[in-house]
Amino acid sequence: MSPKIIEYPSREALSEGVAGLVARRLRTLVDERGIARIAVPGGTTPGAMLERLGRERLDWEKVVVTLTDERWVPTTEPRSNQKLLAETLFAGPAAAATFSPLYGGTAEPAGSLPAVAAGLEQTALPLDIAVLGMGADMHTASLFPGSVGLHEALAEDAPVVVAIRTGDQPEPRVTLSARVLRGAGERHILITGTAKREALQRALAATDPLQAPIRAVLEGATVHFAE
Numbered sequence: 345m346s347p348k349i350i351e352y353p354s355r356e357a358l359s360e361g362v363a364g365l366v367a368r369r370l371r372t373l374v375d376e377r378g379i380a381r382i383a384v385p386g387g388t389t390p391g392a393m394l395e396r397l398g399r400e401r402l403d404w405e406k407v408v409v410t411l412t413d414e415r416w417v418p419t420t421e422p423r424s425n426q427k428l429l430a431e432t433l434f435a436g437p438a439a440a441a442t443f444s445p446l447y448g449g450t451a452e453p454a455g456s457l458p459a460v461a462a463g464l465e466q467t468a469l470p471l472d473i474a475v476l477g478m479g480a481d482m483h484t485a486s487l488f489p490g491s492v493g494l495h496e497a498l499a500e501d502a503p504v505v506v507a508i509r510t511g512d513q514p515e516p517r518v519t520l521s522a523r524v525l526r527g528a529g530e531r532h533i534l535i536t537g538t539a540k541r542e543a544l545q546r547a548l549a550a551t552d553p554l555q556a557p558i559r560a561v562l563e564g565a566t567v568h569f570a571e
């Protein structure tokens with residue numbers, strides 16, 4: 345079914361609204377199941393939401409957090425999504441959560457992916473919630489159109505994590521596969537700005553996830569939009 349689209353009057357309202365919604369869902373999951381598992385994105389859009397979410401009062405010891413994708417750089421590097429989480433989500437009470445990383449520290453992803461996947465399977469999967477971003481090229485996570493690794497990452501029998509290389513990005517990426525993201529109990533996609541609104545319209549009309557990878561996670565998702 346088509347995604348539900350929620351429009352916000354501002355990006356601040358989107359950050360506040362999504363942080364509050366996700367916090368409520370995490371509380372419910374922890375109350376009902378004793379654990380909640382969530383994947384969050386990197387990039388420039390989610391910072392304010394992650395910071396706001398990390399300040400929420402809830403039983404963070406019972407929450408497992410991972411990333412939808414990671415840039416293959418040391419976690420001290422500015423482009424590291426793990427660094428972004430340390431400076432936003434984990435800057436407050438949410439620091440008590442368990443984090444399942446995607447970056448393994450080896451020179452190339454291939455050297456770490458088995459251990460990264462094992463760590464995810466032991467702690468972070470199946471996902472209850474996946475929060476995602478989208479690029480104007482209709483990528484999500486690190487599922488970039490035309491990238492090396494995309495076919496594998498979109499396959500029904502894809503591994504948990506896949507290494508991605510694309511000329512558009514300065515470093516190798518590692519992404520949760522589409523089936524893992526699609527398997528989340530709920531998906532929330534944060535989209536801001538006119539260019540991405542137009543990209544979303546193109547994605548809704550697209551049929552081939554190879555051209556519009558966001559398609560692989562769009563059905564049944566909730567899109568949160570602000571200009």
Ligand SMILES: O=C(O)[C@H](O)[C@@H](O)[C@H](O)[C@H](O)COP(=O)(O)O
Binds near residue numbers: 413479
């Ligand atoms: O590592 C990342 O950058 C994200 O996980 C990525 O998938 C992001 O959500 C989109 O590229 C949108 O990025 P912006 O929010 O910066 O536009």
